[in-house]
Structures are given as C-alpha cells and as structure tokens.
Amino acid sequence: MPENKGEKIVVKKRGNALGFWFFRGVFRIFGLRAAYSFLYLVCLHYLLFDRQATQGALAYIKRRFPGKNFLSARLQVYRLFISQGQQLIDRYAAVSGHAAFDVQVVGMEQLDELLRQRSGGFILLTAHVGNWQIALTTLKNLNRKVHLVMRPEDNPAVERSLNISRPDDFIRVISPEAELDGVIQIMNALKAGDIVSIMGDRKYGFDGLAVDFLGDKAYLPYGAFTIAAAADCPVVVLLTSRLAYKKYLVDVRNVFNPRYQNVPRHPRPDVSADGNRPVGPARVSKREELRGFVQAFAVVLDKYTQEYPYQCFLFSDIWKK
Amino acid sequence: MDEMQEKELAAIRKKLKELLVTSLSLEDIKPEEIKDDEILFGEGLGLDSLDAVEIVVLLQRNFDLDVKNMNEGKKIFYSVDTLARYILENKKK
Numbered sequence: 001m002p003e004n005k006g007e008k009i010v011v012k013k014r015g016n017a018l019g020f021w022f023f024r025g026v027f028r029i030f031g032l033r034a035a036y037s038f039l040y041l042v043c044l045h046y047l048l049f050d051r052q053a054t055q056g057a058l059a060y061i062k063r064r065f066p067g068k069n070f071l072s073a074r075l076q077v078y079r080l081f082i083s084q085g086q087q088l089i090d091r092y093a094a095v096s097g098h099a100a101f102d103v104q105v106v107g108m109e110q111l112d113e114l115l116r117q118r119s120g121g122f123i124l125l126t127a128h129v130g131n132w133q134i135a136l137t138t139l140k141n142l143n144r145k146v147h148l149v150m151r152p153e154d155n156p157a158v159e160r161s162l163n164i165s166r167p168d169d170f171i172r173v174i175s176p177e178a179e180l181d182g183v184i185q186i187m188n189a190l191k192a193g194d195i196v197s198i199m200g201d202r203k204y205g206f207d208g209l210a211v212d213f214l215g216d217k218a219y220l221p222y223g224a225f226t227i228a229a230a231a232d233c234p235v236v237v238l239l240t241s242r243l244a245y246k247k248y249l250v251d252v253r254n255v256f257n258p259r260y261q262n263v264p265r266h267p268r269p270d271v272s273a274d275g276n277r278p279v280g281p282a283r284v285s286k287r288e289e290l291r292g293f294v295q296a297f298a299v300v301l302d303k304y305t306q307e308y309p310y311q312c313f314l315f316s317d318i319w320k321k
Numbered sequence: 322m323d324e325m326q327e328k329e330l331a332a333i334r335k336k337l338k339e340l341l342v343t344s345l346s347l348e349d350i351k352p353e354e355i356k357d358d359e360i361l362f363g364e365g366l367g368l369d370s371l372d373a374v375e376i377v378v379l380l381q382r383n384f385d386l387d388v389k390n391m392n393e394g395k396k397i398f399y400s401v402d403t404l405a406r407y408i409l410e411n412k413k414k
C-alpha cells in the first residue's frame with residue numbers, strides 16, 4: 001500500500017476507564033436495557049461537545065440523508081451515536097459471557113465449502129459497520145487463526161473487546177505500520193491457511209482509490225485486494241447488523257476473487273500519474289482493475305447503509321482525499 | 322564465497338531481475354538496467370509495499386521460499402543483491 005507520507009492520521013480515542021467501568025457496572029447490576037438508557041445522556045454530551053466525532057459522523061449522515069437541515073442532521077448523528085453505544089455495550093456483554101445473544105450467520109455454508117476447496121487462507125474484509133467484533137467470535141467455529149491488521153494504538157481497545165490476552169488465542173494482531181514485515185506476516189498467514197482481517201474503509205494514512213459511495217467519490221484503501229490478487233486468495237466481506245434486542249446477523253455471503261485480467265505488456269511513458277514516480281500503462285491498468293474491486297466492495301457497503309443506516313460507524317470523512 | 326557460488330548468485334540475480342520486470346509490470350525497464358545494489362523500495366527502483374506483496378509471492382512460487390524472520394524483511398528486500406543472497410542461503414537443497 002503506497003504511503004501518503006504527508007498524511008498521518010491520529011484518531012482520537014473516546015471513552016475512558018471510568019466510563020467503561022460505569023457502563024459495565026450498570027450492565028452487571030441492572031442489565032442491558034438499563035445500560036442503554038444512560039446512553040441518551042452520554043451521547044448528548046458527545047453530540048454537543050465532541051466536535052471531531054460529530055463532524056466525522058456528519059460526513060456520512062449528509063450523504064446518507066441528503067437535504068437534511070442543521071438540526072435534523074444532528075439528530076441523525078445523535079441516533080447514530082446511541083446505536084453505536086448500544087453495540088459497544090452488547091459487545092462487552094457478549095464477549096464477557098454475561099449475556100447470551102442470538103447470532104444468525106448467513107453464508108457460512110458457502111464459506112465452509114470455499115475453505116474445503118483450497119489449502120490457503122482468505123482475507124476477511126471488514127468495515128466500521130455493525131459490530132464486527134461480535135462477528136469475529138463466531139469465526140472460532142472455522143478453526144482457523146485470525147490475524148487482525150490494525151494499528152498498535154488500536155490494539156488495547158480491540159484486545160479488550162475481543163478478550164485477547166494469551167499468545168495462543170485464535171486472534172492475533174499484525175501492524176500495518178510494520179510495512180514490509182507486515183506484508184510478509186500477512187502473506188505467511190495466508191499461505192498457512194489462516195484468516196487475515198483487514199479494514200476496508202480506512203486508509204490510515206495510506207493511499208486510497210476514489211470510488212462511488214453514497215452518491216459521492218469516497219477514498220477507500222485497496223491493500224486487501226492487492227494482496228488477494230497476488231496471493232490468489234478470496235476476499236470475504238464480513239458484515240454484521242443488529243436486528244433487534246440481543247439479536248444479530250452476520251453476513252459472509254459477499255465473496256470476491258480479485259484477479260488482474262488486463263495488464264498490458266507495452267512500455268510505460270515517463271509520466272507521473274499520481275505522485276512520486278513514473279507510472280505507466282501496466283501499473284495504471286493494475287490500479288484501474290483494483291479500483292473495480294474496491295468499487296464492488298463500496299457497492300456492498302452502500303447497500304448495507306441503505307438497509308441499516310444507523311449502523312454505519314464511519315466517524316471519519318472518507319470522502320475527503 | 323567460492324567461484325561456484327558466485328556463479329550461482331549471478332544466475333539468481335539475473336533471474337530475479339527478469340521476474341521483477343514481469344511480475345511488477347516494469348515493462349519500460351530492461352532486466353539488465355536494474356543494478357545489483359539498487360534500492361528496491363522508496364528511492365531507487367521506487368517500489369512500494371503493493372509491490373512487496375508481489376515479491377513475496379515471487380519468492381514463494383519461483384524459489385519455494387518464505388521469509389520467516391519478520392525482523393529481517395527490510396534487509397532482505399533492500400536490493401536485488403540482498404534478495405539473491407537470501408535465496409542462495411535459504412534455498413531448499
């Protein structure tokens with residue numbers, strides 16, 4: 001993934017130990033619904049005082065609900081914050097084992113069949129939609145190690161939410177900042193038949209490709225598809241949605257097999273297509289083919305947001321280059 | 322390094338350059354134009370981590386080799402020469 005050297009994204013972490021302790025306590029003593037009820041106040045605080053979170057959410061809300069006025073758009077943001085709060089509480093409740101959830105999985109038979117047919121692993125493409133951590137725990141049934149590609153600063157929160165603590169846990173972490181070493185780890189994991197989980201909607205300072213998403217050009221990363229095309233492995237999109245109280249749906253029906261079809265064999269000109277070095281027709285063609293794969297993923301996300309508008313937690317302006 | 326190994330190393334370098342040109346679609350660069358010690362990533366040949374993925378596969382498919390030691394990735398992928406030496410030292414007998 002070519003780095004955009006000028007861009008170093010720092011994502012502000014929200015919530016603190018006291019806040020987590022409070023919600024955990026309310027949940028353990030009074031139950032899920034009681035914990036949910038405090039969200040209305042907490043989310044109002046974020047709506048009024050956390051400008052970064054609100055602006056980030058508005059980038060999505062304005063495109064998902066075009067034409068909303070100032071107040072109405074912020075009401076949608078408030079609803080989105082509450083929805084995310086509920087899913088965070090659910091995640092803790094599920095992973096800690098203090099509440100049972102009805103998790104339906106669609107596409108698992110197809111995934112099982114795919115795994116039976118091949119010796120290598122696959123890429124699990126996730127996004128900031130729904131409660132992907134709850135979905136990951138259901139993948140234990142596949143009896144494969146899962147490698148999460150995520151930044152070191154995200155580790156504590158995700159490790160806590162997934163209850164990863166021992167080195168022999170089925171979930172491991174690969175840092176995208178490890179560059180070449182990260183690439184090597186990913187390729188070795190795929191060769192060993194493991195699952196490599198990559199976020200498909202955040203560039204985290206890396207290069208992205210412009211694709212149509214919610215009626216506008218969004219910039220999404222393409223690393224997952226580059227790796228899949230090179231390693232000859234499938235990309236399985238993981239979507240989760242909260243259907244009702246204590247009820248989730250995990251959808252792994254969307255499977256892509258990205259392969260380059262049309263890399264021309266002729267000289268490249270001395271032009272700089274997107275930045276630092278000459279990029280000729282062959283490499284441009286590769287990028288265009290990659291754009292097609294990323295676009296297909298964007299279509300899946302678009303459809304998801306139409307169905308579950310308040311479960312898209314993209315608190316970052318992915319439409320800004 | 323004896324003469325035999327030097328010859329083998331030269332052959333690996335030559336093959337690597339050819340594979341880099343074809344696998345990475347570097348059609349305007351001839352294999353012989355790539356210097357043995359030319360830096361592959363960033364400056365030099367200007368490859369990026371997108372290309373690193375292809376090189377890992379190239380090593381697996383053509384030399385039956387995996388880079389196991391993650392900490393050495395940067396050293397091994399530094400140039401054609403470092404890659405060739407890694408292949409020579411680690412190739413399966």
